[in-house]
Amino acid sequence: MKISFAKPQLPDQGAVVVGVLENKVFTPTAQALDDLSQGGIKRALDASKFNGKKDQVLTILAPAGAKVSRVVLVGLGKAEAIDSQAAQSFGGTGLAQALTSGDTQVAIAVDAVPGLKIDEADFAANVAFGALLRSYRFDKYFTKEKKEDKPSVKKLAVLTAASGAKSAFAPLEAIAEGVFLTRDVVSEPANVIYPESLAAQCKALSELGVEVEILGEKQMKKLGMGSLLGVGQGSDRESQLVVMRWMGAKDKDAQPVAFIGKGVCFDTGGISIKPAGGMEDMKWDMAGAGAVIGAMKALAGRKAKSNVIGVVGLVENMPSGNAQRPGDVVTSMSGQTIEVINTDAEGRLVLADALWYTKETYKPKIMVDLATLTGAIIISLGGEHAGLFSNNDKLADSLTKAGSAVGESLWRLPMGDAYDKQLKSDIADMKNVGGREGGSITAAQFLKRFVGDVAWAHLDIAGTAWSKKDTATCAKGATAFGVRLLDRLVADHYED
């Protein structure tokens, strides 16, 4: 979908999306359309339940007087509540109404209404961003889809009087590219995206100036990564550790920030095998790695003035004649030993070595890891918030704020010695599971043993990485949760 910015002028074909404020207050473009149709818009609106509340929609086909094929009214709510999130929502919701309508062109009218929380250029740029995010669709494997079911929109025009809209949109477009990469790799099935092919996706980022280093099993063995390697040992696919470096700060030697992602490309559970029902979802057990890869693309794409390290541990967790067994004791790169009680608590084993390696190699200012780590987080927080665990209040606070700003909400959960004790093993330094109680917390405690004194946060995104329904800016499927959040964290705190 091609996006352009144009002066406000009603189009003479295609669909047009216009906003209506709460209590049926027309924006100028809505008013102009109503005038053209001699009050036809108002009558249609009165015949419906449409009131202008946020994200309400009403589509009117071929209104008399106007030349457009359809008018999509989208509720904007109260003008003073319109922020960048609401703007994205407006763009995404409006586009969704026209996406498969048959129209090939859509215009979204962005009117400067009094009382806006953001400036007009930002408003327009975020409307375009929201529409772009919503236009994403993972449909490459539909070979027999009917033409009328396919998205028809090829061009989107954002109508705005603000001259700075296009330049405000440029960094957002780079972020969207990152989001799309994440959605792509998360949506791809495990026969297509596996450790080596996902590493190749990382490698492709070198075109944007990202330095990419790939460690194979031999190198990891040399480094003593027994924890990560044990997880992948049952699979025919070779495990990989990929390091992506974006050194965008003026001082290339400045201490970097580091993002670490869990990349279990498929998680059968291994010998502690999962039940068959729903196991297909485990193709996205690499969504943490996916988010880190997408964030690196976004940061490089918008040339962020910051030194950022992305590290992803990529493995496939399979049962086989060579698989890890429950009860095995492995030695991690840190020297700490782990009794693997359950081979299906594998994400933390991968992260343990990835975190330690990152800490030792790059001495980062902060480390943030993302992982679809526990089912327990879905029980406690559902799909609305990701779990946030941290050893540093300031970092936790920065992350929570960045999350709210981009619509990727976090909720902090507690940590403490009492939880840590649940990891006690009879023969090794720790077990990899701490029982049913507080399952997400004990997983975080486990990770904490591998971060030393570095300010660190862990985001458990098992409930937020995949959406079972369409939302304003994301079609059902991979959400790329984390990409915008990490980008925002860097933008807010770690750029020159």
Place this chain on the structure above:
Amino acid sequence: MVFVCWTVWWPTITRIEFSPVCEDAATQVVAAKSSRLLASHLPQLVELAKAKPRAQGAELAVLLRGCPSPAWVDLTLSAVQAVELAYGLILRAYRAPQIRSHDDDDAPLALPDRVVIRCADPVAAQAQWEMRQAIAQGVFLARDLITAPGNLLGPAELAAQAQALTALGVTVEVLNPAEHGLNLLAAVGQASTRPPCLVVMRWNGGMADEKPLVLVGKGITFDTGGISIKPADHMEEMKGDMGGAAAVVGALKAVALRGAKTQVVGVLAVAENMPGSGALRPGDIIRSHKGLTVEVVDTDAEGRLVLADALSWACATLKPRALVDAATLTGAVVRVLGRHHAGLYSNRDALAAKLLKLGRDEDEPLWRLPLSAACDDDFRSDVADWKNCGWGPVPDNDDAARFLQHFVSPGVPWAHLDIAGVSESDDEHAFGPKGAVGFGVRLFDALAGG
């Protein structure tokens, strides 16, 4: 210490002496009143309840934690009693191997390095003590092996542990199952990248023409269940599914160390039961060493398969005076007998009676259960001579024992010990810590005699 990666050494008793006096006692254990013992070192006083000397020694191992060395056990004991007390003491003082980068904060306090037990006849006590120590070494080896995780102790590593006994004069052979017609054993191990084997350990301490006592152990170094995979909960305990083999290796070490004047052969059926692209499938039919065909309806009833071949091979090859196998065989036996008795099955009353008595003497209690021809109906197959188990509410422990009987020559006195409930302890127990018990070593050593 069995494995090089065991990184933590726990300070424990390294020397036990028998002496009429102790000049430099730092801890003193004395009899309190007529019925109690007292261990004291300032500022601590601890009491010991009256029991048999071996049990008393075991209790003392707990009381002496944190006490300075040497500890002087100032009791009036005969040489036999003093040795029994020392025996209980070291059995209980054992701590499982630790694989840690630093010791556990909650580790038990260290025991005194040296313990001196008052005894009027130190020479007699010392001679008996060497015999007891030999057996304890066998028990510890068995416990170490059971504790070892599956990645550190696979079939080859277990065989290597048996081969290490050659240093004590045991002759050890490792056979490839497929080359000896042990097709059931081969089939159970076929999916693992670590191949199965039959280990034969011969201790020739008796007359060359003496028929040997043959001990057979189930040695599944890890049991996932194979394609009939087990639920994930508690599956880690399956690293101990070689408890029978561990008891046999431990017993061979014990008889060798004490130079027993008898013929003993240990046979280990060793395999790792894994799922995989080359795995045995439910429904597969295998021709056993005995020639009987078996339909494998459940790949998680694998212990009886490997034992069937090992027993049949032992009967055909070794001409046993008696044949006893030990196996963590069925979950059903735990439901029947709980965690305080092993299930005993035998085709000879005399052998059963002997084992029952030795089990009582050695604190390894057994309970006899029936070998019943009625069980045959449970595992009759539609397409082969037998299937390896019956589904549904059948007495699986009895079925398994009866299944094995079909592979034992009727002329051979045979007993089967189902030790699934007693091989490991969920908590500290009378003669050891939580975890591996080493059940069977003391019993087998006593049975071997000599």
